[in-house]
Amino acid sequence: MENPSPNKPVVSGVEFDEASFRRKLGSAIKLLLIFCSMYFFAALIATRDLKAIGGVEILGMPLALYTGMLVFVVGVVVTRMCLNLDRKD
Amino acid sequence: MNLENPIAFAILVVSLIAVVYVSWWGKKYTSTTSDFYVAGGKISPRLNGWAMFGDYCSAASFLGVAGAIALAGVDAWWVAIGFFGAWIFVLVALAGPLKNSGKFTVGDVLVGRFGGRSLKFLAMFTTVVIGTLYLVPQIVGAGHLFELLLGWDYMVTVFVSAIIMGLMVVLGGMMGTTYNQAIQGVILLVAMLLLFVLAALLYFGGNPLAIIAQAMNTVPPTEAVKVMAQVTVPPTPEGAYGPFVLAEAVRAGFANLPHALTPGIATPDAWNQLSLVLGLLLGVAGLPHILIRFYTVKDAKDAKKGAEITIAGLAVFYIAVLFVGFATMMVLYPALIEMLQAGQRGRATNMAIPLLGMELGGEVVLGIIAAGAMAAMLSTSVGLLISMTTSLSHDVYAGVLRPNSTDRERVVFAKLGAVVLTLIALVASIWLKDQNVAILVAMCFGIAASTFAPVLILSVWWKGLTKEGVIAGLVVGLVVSLVFTFARFAAVPEIAGIRVLGNPALYGVPAALITIIVVSLLTRSTGNAREFMAMAHRN
Helix, strand or coil, X not given: CCCCCCCCCCCCCCCCCHHHHHHHHHHHHHHHHHXXXXXXXXXXXXXXXXXXXXXXXXXXXXXXXXXXXXXXXXXXXXXXXXXXXXXXX | CCCCCHHHHHHHHHHHHHHHHHHHHHHHHCCCHHHHHHHHHCCCHHHHHHHHHHHHCCHHHHHHHHHHHHHHCHHHHHHHHHHHHHHXXXXXXXXXXXXXXXXXXXXXXXXXXXXXXXXXXXXHXXXXXXXXXXXXXXXXXXXXXXXXXXXXXXXXXXXXXXXXXXXXXXXXXXXHHHHHHHHHHHHHHHHHHHHHHHHHHHHXXXXXXXXXXXXXCCCCHHHHHHHHHHCCCCCCCCCCCCHXXXXXXXXXXXXXXXXXXXXXXXXXXXXXHHHHHHHXXXXXXXXXXXXXXXXXXXXXXXXXXXXXXXXXXXXXXXXXXXXXXXXXXXXXXXXXXXXXXXCCXXXXXXXXXXXXXXXXXXXXXXXXXXXXXXXXXXXXXXXXXXXXXXXXXXXXXXXXXXXXXXXXXXHHHHHHHHHHHHHHHHHHHHHCCCCCHHHHHHHHHHHHHHCHHHHHHHHHHCCCCCHHHHHHHHHHHHHHHHHHXXXXXXXXCEEXXXXXXXXXXXXXXXXXXXXXXXXXXXXXXXXXXXXXXXXXXXC
16 A cells, blocks of 8 residues: 555555545534634633633633633544544544 | 753753654664555554644644743634644544555655555655745754743754754654654653643632633733833832732732633734635645654554544644643743743743743753653654654655665655754755744645645546646645745735735635645546545445
8 A cells, every 4th residue: 555656646546435534524613613713712812902802701711711711622632523533443 | 041951951951852862762663664664564553642632732732822822812822723633634534544545755655546656745845845945944943942931042942952863863763763763752742731720720719711711801911012101000119029919019000901712812803814814724744754653553443543643632732732731821921021021922932831831840840841841842853854854865865866765765764854854944944943833834734734635535536536636736726825925924915816825725725725626626537436435434
């Protein structure tokens, strides 16, 4: 399955499974959407333009701190989901 | 830290000797090009996970982020969150297909699908540009750091650092480098957790939440320094004041000033922040020294398992960084204010963590912190050198110049490449001595995000991608990101009516993506798309 020549395209001999590929693509997009929405939301409310949102206090601490922490939690959860999907495949 | 601190100096020297010994030990496992480039693909996922952690955590992560939090508060934490987020993107979108479709380098993936020497050469060129640009701030940072820590001249520390990193590559190849990076990763994490635990025990009654509570009552030094002339500090019997006394005096006098957890004080506006976090998110997917580590394991599943260990380690490390940053702010409050008043912001950022180590545990902890800082710099630099020399040797020497060369000749060429690239980076580090390290690093992330990242992701996920699209996208992404980066260096406010931002990614990434997609739709050479996809996504 290795590339026979360093300058030529691969000849893998593996059959392309369109359904499996689409399933993996769909899963990757979903996982990235989950993570990226949390990531960009947390990043933007921490800016000086949107600090009114990030500064809202919940249980005595600003929302931006919770969302920053949540990025790590969501990241670890998405990582596990990604590896679990691999196991199913 | 000079001979006035002999214990700390001894710890640093012992750690350096250990590093060189591990490299020398790794030599016996390096007989073929595959051994030199990727340790024959025999690294276990756990070892690779720790090695990736050590490879990724540079001095910027270890010293810079915590130091910046100590000065400016929670806003400085955003860079760490971006550094973490990038790994989720790499894991989900790239790790598995990259391992399945390549052998040694990023160029393998592109050639594996499209063939042709031009792509391999272009991939090598981009690898060397990104790698060299990333190597320079590591050496510059190390030079400044050890100039401050050891009191040695910048030129001496730069030469010593460069010689050690070159020696590590020439001696050991990927096996020795992997073990060194893994050991260094453990040292980095242990050092950060040690600071966290000691600070909590000695200053906050053993309660980590007390660090947060105190931070909410503390004005960040960058804000406090603006009003210091009006602050009245209550007299103390010893004639000096403790760390909390000054912080409490500032807060008592200025109740309306922000606290260390107030967001939006040090972060830029929304567009600049968007560009920064986009560059950080996609940057790792284009950093060759990280991507090459996925080739050191057996298969795609092991590549992902290794990434999971790295992600878990980074999550713990960067959360600890937040607490250590706040603790540093409060414990060293008077010293930080003093350095800011003296106009030494850079020194305050870099020295905050070593100073905290000295404060918490004397010379022994200072020595561990210095060893950690050295580990951070060396592991990243050596990873960069290995990825660049592999690309030079495998993509250019074996792929273009001498396809019939022997294994031994290729390894010798790679080692010569390591020496030459170290010398180039050394000269550039002397030339760029006064450049801001953070800007150089951010520039590399922006360039990587605008070049390799979109090309690699589309290569493994889009059957309609064409060779012309790849070449056009790489060139456009490289040019746009470099133009906006240098415009920022030259303090040019806008180009053709477009505002220059702190990071080039917001322009470079869309420019590369649009170019790749449009050119691919207009051309037909999709390469061996189905066979390549079958291999890249095989279970």
